[in-house]
Amino acid sequence: MNGIYSDQTKLYLTPEEPIVGEKVKIRVRVPKYLGKVLGSVYVTPEKNIKKYRNIKMKLIKETELFVYFERSFIMPDRNIHYHFEIELLDKNQKIKYDAMGLVNKRSIHNFVLIPNFKTPEWSHGSIYYQIFVDRFNNGDKTNDPVNDEYIYDGKKIIKKEWNELPSQENGHREFYGGDLKGIMDKIDYLKDLGVETIYLNPIFVSPSPHKYDTQDYENIDPHFGKIVEDTEDIKEKYKVRTTFKSNLKASNSLFLDFVNTLHKNNIKIILDGVFNHCGSYHKWVDELNIYDDGVKNNKNSKYKENFYWNGENYEGWWGYSTLPKLNYSNIKLREYIANIGIKWVDNYKIDGWRLDVADDLGKSKEENIEFWKFFNKKIKSKNKDTIIFAEVYKSPLEWIEKKSWDSIMNYITCMDPVSYFLTGIEKHNDSINESLFMNSNEFIKSVTHALSQLPMNSKFIALNQLSNHDHSRWMTRTTRKIGRINTIGHEEAAKDIDLDVFKIGIMMMFTLPGSPGLYYGDEIGLAGWTDPDNRRPFPWNEVENNKILNFIKKIISIYKKNNALRKGSFEFLNNDGGYLSYGLWNDEKKYIVIINREEIEKNVNIPVWLLEINQGKANLLISNQETNQEELNFNNGNLNFIAPKKSAFIFELKY
The missing domain is CATH 2.60.40.1180 (Golgi alpha-mannosidase II)
Structure with missing residues (x-):
């Protein structure tokens, strides 16, 4: 029974983002081949989602093929859930239609209207480019980490040459020297590619190349920024570089110049906020003993309340002592983290936050949702056009309905279903699911359900990716192999690649609802197994006359010229x-x-x-x-x- 349709674009909902007291119009389309029909909408308030009010709709328009029904109401100060019922008079039959389409032997998935929920216009369908800073481009060799500069995870760090590949054993302590200056040097490249928004993996002071173990939320890491004061004493080098105010001030100043340069070139910037946990080198813990009063060296530290404790030991995220989990029952910590979010939005003019493992924060879903709601409200009070999206692998509906996040990294709509449909390969290349391979029924079922979990314009700002820093490269998944560096080696990641399938995936990423996102190197077909192989240095010698790059540029150009592809x-x-x-x-x-x-x-x-x-x-x-x-x-x-x-x-x- 094809042809019945509604969504929350302006064709079927006006205004798309209603405020309290505003007149709202919702519409549904019904094909004429169904004969005489009546339309009605079932509306329910948030506080009682099982108690519906059936409201008759008015026939407002006819075309050659369809009739349109509409109903208007004044937007209340509460969330509205709704779905439609179409009565087929000639067949004496009633059909229900919701955010997943026709309802047949399943529960209702309502459309959701959230009053005063505004998402930045610039973010709708924006073209993202994710950069893992250490591996993108080395613009300033004076800030490069050096061999043996400090101990990380029990061993000395390693400085590698740009043409070397990450190793399985030491990938998390290997540095290549990429930095903010390196990105600034490639802005013309990014503009020519068509990038509209850059998303950076974490850039705050941290001992790792990935920097998901924050040492200092207040400052840009001088290894990415600027080192103006240094020492030849290897025992003091890391402390001087990462704690001296001259280096921190210069690095923050460089970052401000970086943001201003991006904005002058009409490119937005998103930072990665790692607020579920910090790192064991953080000043509150101070495993390296380079600050004062960290809990590692002082059991009575004033920072003790920032963590959860199991006897004498602080709790690590997933049991990792290098990732101390932050205690959000501490009101002062909540205020501090919210103010960190504000600082970089207000003082440094960033355009948004990507929230790492966002649904893990705190000890309960209620605490989690309430903190992010608090964080969101604080950020938007400084700049309403800031975007906040979360890393989450499941339905974000509860969080978005409560205005905790604007949207998500769109694994549920893009990376997972596209990868399984086109290759059968799981996103780490760890397994294969033949039952999902070339199974369009399952693909449609998965995508349709995912989109029903993204109310309003959340779906247009959800980040669609096929590769990123946590999963294998999309190019490598086209090989349909199971493997990692330590099982079959680096070279196999690029053997037996399928360029046709690679391009099909890219075309789907740009046409499924959401904001398409390239991970640095995707545009030239960079291969790589999952972490750390997915973080190879960008091979700049492979850019010139690259046929994949030309294909990516073409689809970006088409996307930017045709707004219906964007939204x-x-x-x-x-x-x-x-x-x-x-x-x-x-x-x-x-x-x-x-x-x-x-x-x-x-x-x-x-x-x-x-x-x-x-x-x-x-x-x-x-x-x-x-x-x-x-x-x-x-x-x-x-x-x-x-x-x-x-x-x-x-x-x-x-x-």
């Missing part, structure tokens, strides 16, 4: 095995995406009438393969197409 209605059209198609549209333009992952060509008939168009032309915007099918004619609401094996196409529909 439009989205609907699966049809599917079969390893084939699927979906549409994206707004009130100006309409597009279809055709995916054939199978090893044989597929002769398919695509119901483009679901995009309210009966006849016209389909003009090719991009494909992962060379093709002569630049323009196709269609009529009677259907487009016949022969999709070659392992192919993907984006067509614009003209009428």
Whole structure:
């Protein structure tokens, strides 16, 4: 029973982000082939989600193929949950429709309206580029870590050459020298690529290359910033570099210049906030004994209340003593962390925070949600256009409904389902699931459910990625191998790669609802197993005349010119095995995406009438393969197409 449709874009909801007291209009579309119909909406207040109020809707518009029903109301000071009921008068049948589509033998997944929930306009569909700073580009060799500079995780740190690869044993204590100056030197490269927002892995003082074990939230690490005062005494070198005020002040000043330079080039910047835990070198713990009064060396330290305790030992996140878990029952800690968030937004003008392991913070979900709500409110009071999104691998609905986060890293909509559908490989290359490989039914089910968990415009600002610092490179997953460095070695990560599948994944990342995000090196096809191999130094010698880079530039250019790809209605059209198609549209333009992952060509008939168009032309915007099918004619609401094996196409529909 195709054709019934609603979402929360401006075609079906106005305004898209209502405030209390504002008149709201919600709409649903019903195809005429269903005969005479009546529409109604079931609305429920947040405090009693099982008690619905059935409100009849008015027929407001007819087109050649559809009728539209609408209902308006004044937005109350509470969340509204709603779904629709369509009564088929000729068939004496009632159909329910919710945020997942037609309801058939499953529970209701309501649309959610959150009053006064505003998300920054700039963030809707923004093109992200994630940078692991130590491995991107070395712009200032004077701030490079040096061999034996300090002990990390029981062993001396290592300075490696740029052309060397990370090792399994020492990857977390190996440094290459990438820094903020290195990124500044490549701004023209990023602009030419089409990047709109940079997301940096942590950059605050920390002993590791990844810096998820914060030593000092107040300052940029001078190894990424600027070292103006140094010593040749190796025993004192790390202390001088990371604690002397001259180095910290210079590094923070450089960061401010960095942010200003990005903004002058119309590029936003997101920082990584690691607030669930700090590191054992943090001044509150002080394992290196370079500060005063840390709990490691003073059991009566004033910082003791910042941690959870098991007898004489502080609690480590997941049991790691190097990652002391922060105690959010401590009100002073809450205030401190919120003020850290404000400092970098207010004084240094960053555009947002990515929150590391956000759903792990605290000891209960209630404490977790309440702190992030407090944090969010504090940040937005300084700059309402700041974005806050969380690392979470499950539904974020409870947090977003309470305005704790704006959105999420979109594993549930993009990385997981795309990887399984196109390769069958889990995102660490640790296992394979053949039952999900080329299973379009499961893919659609997974994506549809994920999108129902992202209310309002949260889905358009969720970060879609196929690679990042925590998981294997997308290029390596196309090999369909199971492995890591220590099992089959570095070289196998780039052997038997599938460029067709790689490009299909990239095209899906740019067309599924969300903000597409490249991890540095994705644009040139960088390979790598999971951590630490996914953090290889950027091979700048491979950029010139790189065919993958040209493909990425082309799809970014298309994406930026066509707003319905960035923020439009989205609907699966049809599917079969390893084939699927979906549409994206707004009130100006309409597009279809055709995916054939199978090893044989597929002769398919695509119901483009679901995009309210009966006849016209389909003009090719991009494909992962060379093709002569630049323009196709269609009529009677259907487009016949022969999709070659392992192919993907984006067509614009003209009428």
